[in-house]
Every structure is written in C-alpha cells, then in structure tokens.
Amino acid sequence: DQQVKQNSPSLSVQEGRISILNCDYTNSMFDYFLWYKKYPAEGPTFLISISSIKDKNEDGRFTVFLNKSAKHLSLHIVPSQPGDSAVYFCAASDPGGYQKVTFGTGTKLQVIP
Amino acid sequence: DAGITQSPRHKVTETGTPVTLRCHQTENHRYMYWYRQDPGHGLRLIHYSYGVKDTDKGEVSDGYSVSRSKTEDFLLTLESATSSQTSVYFCAIKDSLGNSPLHFGNGTRLTVT
Numbered sequence: 001d002q003q004v005k006q007n008s009p010s011l012s013v014q015e016g017r018i019s020i021l022n023c024d025y026t027n028s029m030f031d032y033f034l035w036y037k038k039y040p041a042e043g044p045t046f047l048i049s050i051s052s053i054k055d056k057n058e059d060g061r062f063t064v065f066l067n068k069s070a071k072h073l074s075l076h077i078v079p080s081q082p083g084d085s086a087v088y089f090c091a092a093s094d095p096g097g098y099q100k101v102t103f104g105t106g107t108k109l110q111v112i113p
Numbered sequence: 114d115a116g117i118t119q120s121p122r123h124k125v126t127e128t129g130t131p132v133t134l135r136c137h138q139t140e141n142h143r144y145m146y147w148y149r150q151d152p153g154h155g156l157r158l159i160h161y162s163y164g165v166k167d168t169d170k171g172e173v174s175d176g177y178s179v180s181r182s183k184t185e186d187f188l189l190t191l192e193s194a195t196s197s198q199t200s201v202y203f204c205a206i207k208d209s210l211g212n213s214p215l216h217f218g219n220g221t222r223l224t225v226t
Contacts, residue, residue, distance in 0.1 A: 006155075032212040043117075043203055043217035044156070051212055089155060093212070100171065101205075101215055103148075105155035 003027045004092050006104035015113050019077040023090030023104055026071065030092035034101070035064060035075045038087045047088075048075070080111045116140050117218035119204050125224045132191040134221050136204030138184075144207040145187040146215060147171075147179065149200040156203065162187055194225045 005024045013019045021035075031052040036044035050057040050064045050073070057064050063076045077084055090104040116139030126132050136145060147159040148171075158171030160179040168179050176198060178190045191198055201222050205215040 004155075034214055036217075041219075043219045046214040046216065049212070049214060091156075100158055100161060101146075102158070103156040105153060 001026075002105070003030075004090055004102050004104040006088075006090055006107050008107050009105070010108045010110070012110045012112060013080045015082055015111055016079045019075075019080045019084065019109055019111070021075040021077075021088050021090070021107050021109065023073045023075075024071055025073075025092050027092070027094060027102075028071070029094040030102075031095055032093040033064070033066060033073050034091040034093070035062075036089040036091060036103075037084075038089060038106070044089055077109075080109075082111050082113050085109055085111045117204060117206055117216065119202075119218040119221050121221060122219070123222045125226060126194050127226055128195060129193050132194050132223065132225075134189045134202055134204075134223070136187045136189070136218060138187075138204075138206050140206060140208065140216075141184060142206040142208045143184070144209075145181065146205040146207070147177075147187070147189045148203045148205060148217075149173065150203060150220075151200050159189065159202075191223075194223075196225050199223060199225045 034049040035047040037047045038044040048062045066073045087106045087108045089106045093101045118137045120135045146161040148156040157173045162168045162181045180188045201220045203220045204218040
C-alpha cells in the first residue's frame with residue numbers, strides 16, 4: 001500500500017519556466033512533509049519541508065504547498081534552472097513510531113536549456 | 114554534508130553469502146535509518162534505530178538484521194544475500210523527534226549475483 005504517491009515519473013520543463021511536482025498521500029496521520037532532491041550516485045538531499053499547520057512554505061526559488069483536505073502537496077520551482085535536473089522525492093512523517101519517514105517513488109525532472 | 118559515511122560504496126557478492134554494510138556518523142544523532150532504493154519503489158525503510166541497542170523493523174525488513182552498539186555506528190546485515198536484495202542502500206540520521214529532516218549518506222550499491 002503506497003501511502004505517498006508521485007504519479008508522474010518524469011517531467012520536462014524549459015529553463016526559466018515553472019516546474020510543478022505533485023504528491024498525494026493517504027495517511028491522515030502524516031503531519032510533516034518534505035521534499036528531497038537526488039542526483040545520480042549521491043544520497044538524497046533535503047530541499048524544503050512543511051508542517052501540517054501551514055499551507056505554504058517558501059525558500060528562495062522553492063515553494064511547497066499543502067492541501068490537507070485533498071491530501072495533496074506540490075513543489076514549485078521558479079525559475080527552473082538546468083542544475084535543478086534531478087529526481088525529486090516527496091516524503092511524509094507521522095508523529096508516532098519515532099517519526100518514520102515514508103517516501104514516494106520519485107519524479108525525474110529535466111530542465112531543458 | 115552531514116557527517117555520514119557509508120562503507121563500502123560498492124559491493125558485488127554471491128547469492129547465499131553474508132554481507133554487512135556500515136553507516137558511521139559524526140553528528141551524535143540519536144536516530145538512524147536504513148533505506149533501500151529501487152526503480153519504481155522509491156525509498157523504502159528497512160530498519161531504524163532510536164538509540165544504542167534500540168532498533169525496530171521498517172516496511173521491508175525480511176532478510177535483514179541490524180545492530181547498533183555505539184551511537185555513531187549502525188550496521189545492516191544480509192545474513193544470506195539473495196538477488197532480490199540487489200539495490201542501493203542509504204543510511205540516514207535525524208537529530209530529534211521533532212519536525213526535522215533526515216540527512217542521508219551517499220549510499221552503497223550492492224549487487225548480488
């Protein structure tokens with residue numbers, strides 16, 4: 001049972017445009033959500049997070065939006081740059097069980113120069 | 114990078130042999146995690162630890178065991194490796210139970226022939 005879903009395996013965007021990566025979750029107990037970026041042959045690196053008490057968090061070019069009623073979150077990258085080309089993982093954590101973090105299957109973003 | 118070192122970085126082994134992967138951290142973080150990454154599955158939790166000698170199973174723990182005799186080291190053992198355990202293994206650490214992100218090592222690529 002996939003509790004965190006990223007339904008788009010890949011996304012191509014022109015440099016300078018907006019990239020929107022989407023994520024859906026099923027577990028209503030999740031209260032903390034994260035996005036990670038992963039380059040080949042490296043570990044995932046933390047990008048941005050949001051608590052369930054908020055609906056938006058912004059950090060530079062990256063903004064995460066959370067819609068709790070729809071159990072949906074999205075990552076916006078504006079403007080997109082070629083260096084943003086990577087696999088992006090959505091993740092969610094629940095307050096119990098030592099906050100195990102559950103990951104989605106990832107979306108490969110390609111930013112075309 | 115958080116001070117996380119995984120060893121070895123690459124390993125090829127034969128079916129039926131035991132394999133131990135090591136994760137070493139210099140951050141003195143209490144929580145440590147082992148994930149595996151496979152195409153189409155994202156990152157899946159194998160085992161985690163919430164203190165020295167305190168460990169618990171994740172969603173894909175069958176065929177794996179762990180040990181944590183010191184804060185800084187978290188070992189993942191495949192008692193008898195199978196081809197289905199061919200994967201990239203990531204260790205992660207977390208400093209507290211609060212809303213804080215996991216930080217990952219650079220992974221171990223394991224091939225079981």
